[in-house]
Amino acid sequence: MNEQPTHLNGAAEIREGDILFDCPHCGKSMAIEAAGAGLMVPCADCGRQVQVPIPDASTPAAPVAAPRPFNGAEDPQVLIEQLDAALAMANQQNDRLIAEKEALQERRAFLEHLRVTNATRLEQAARELESIQDALDRTMALLAEIRTEKPV
Ligand SMILES: [Zn+2]
Known part of the structure; x- marks a missing residue:
């Protein structure tokens, strides 16, 4: 389980269900897997502790991957x-x-x-x-x- 947030400007992919949030200190956008909701994590950019928001209706969901053809x-x-x-x-x-x-x-x-x-x-x-x-x-x-x- 990777509970380190990923810097959105990096090449790392955003997976379905990821929580997207901005660091309140440096403003960098980050993504973390849903299991990280509510945890204190170090910002991927400034390294300061950031609380991962718990998703609710007001939090935009991560983009869902486009459907793939079967097989x-x-x-x-x-x-x-x-x-x-x-x-x-x-x-x-x-x-x-x-x-x-x-x-x-x-x-x-x-x-x-x-x-x-x-x-x-x-x-x-x-x-x-x-x-x-x-x-x-x-x-x-x-x-x-x-x-x-x-x-x-
Ligand atoms: Zn930061």
């Missing part, structure tokens, strides 16, 4: 590569779905063919049964004739 892709080239990769993946998935759809259409055509074939076979079987029924009817009629003509 840490600060470089547009990296972002373009990531988008290309995502696009390639989407295209692959699309190709897979098209292949699946074609396979389903083939299967549907096969099932339709099977249904038609089965319907034809059922019709054929029904016709065969009909002729068997006719043959049975004729046989029964002949048997009946034989019985009636048979002397008891």
